[in-house]
């Protein structure tokens with residue numbers, strides 16, 4: 417049985433105390449939310465904090481509610497809390513579909529929104545136990561010198577595998593980060609960084625406290641499509657979050673497309689600009705999907721073959737856009753049918 421190494425455990429009750437403990441711990445400290453990513457990583461010695469600061473009892477971090485033209489979602493809301501909210505399901509469909517497809521019901525009951533946004537990047541050479549990694553002399557993400565995926569590379573190419581980040585970027589969300597000295601907000605797109613090791617722009621002493629989500633204006637709609645090996649539960653191998661603003665029977669006024677699990681951060685597809693001013697005809701959708709799918713340049717460090725994953729990107733983007741056009745999910749293939757059947761599980 418794998419066990420965590422020894423560590424000091426703190427369970428602060430206030431945000432102020434949590435911030436102070438995190439700052440005092442310096443590079444030895446890590447935050448614990450639901451623990452569904454961190455604890456297995458600690459058992460495999462991928463992450464080895466000497467001080468673990470739990471956010472579970474910190475007051476206010478599970479609050480949610482309207483704030484002007486935005487909704488505030490506490491970082492410690494579990495993914496089940498989130499998907500049980502009718503307004504998330506009805507108005508922020510991309511977020512609902514992303515959260516509802518994370519892992520399994522048990523893991524969604526533990527796993528939090530904040531933990532999902534801060535999820536460690538993944539790679540076949542890293543998501544292994546200590547002995548396996550030791551046998552290949554580790555890699556530069558933890559304890560080694562070389563990248564086994566691209567041996568001449570100076571950077572790590574581990575992949576962002578969070579489901580909610582692409583959805584939140586497509587929805588134009590921001591995060592609030594707190595320290596002992598105050599709070600700052602920044603877009604989720606700017607919170608993510610294209611580096612498999614330093615995959616967030618979060619400073620080590622910052623705690624993600626809230627997600628700030630714009631309340632959709634009339635005509636706005638969104639969706640999230642996810643490719644994974646097992647439909648019942650699995651990390652994304654590829655995902656697409658799409659958002660448009662289009663008055664009924666009118667032309668698209670604004671659009672965003674974000675690809676997940678294709679790089680160390682979610683990737684924004686500029687090709688979405690090609691949707692603006694159109695009625696989402698089949699020709700337009702196919703042209704945009706073709707261009708956006710070029711961003712999927714998989715390396716050989718995750719599931720499925722490289723070439724097939726690249727081809728699948730076009731299929732996913734096309735499907736997501738057809739759904740936003742209003743096509744019946746039953747006509748859009750198994751991924752859409754499965755997503756359409758998602759129900760909140762508490």
Ligand SMILES: Cc1cc2nc3c(=O)[nH]c(=O)nc-3n(C[C@H](O)[C@H](O)[C@H](O)COP(=O)(O)OP(=O)(O)OC[C@H]3O[C@@H](n4cnc5c(N)ncnc54)[C@H](O)[C@@H]3O)c2cc1C
Nearest residue numbers: 449450451452453454519527528530531532534579624650
């Ligand atoms: C079998 C299995 C399947 C999974 N499938 C998926 C999947 O399909 N999609 C997916 O996205 N994830 C998946 N996960 C990963 C994980 O369960 C989820 O991402 C979950 O939402 C993580 O949240 P958590 O609260 O458990 O995070 P934790 O494990 O507690 O923390 C994760 C990381 O975030 C940091 N952190 C947590 N909260 C904060 C905060 N408020 N501020 C700053 N840093 C913070 C922690 O220090 C840690 O580095 C899977 C995990 C398992 C074990």
Ligand code: SF4
Nearest residue numbers: 539555563564572573
């Ligand atoms: S991409 Fe390279 S450095 Fe990063 S985890 Fe994989 S093998 Fe290690």
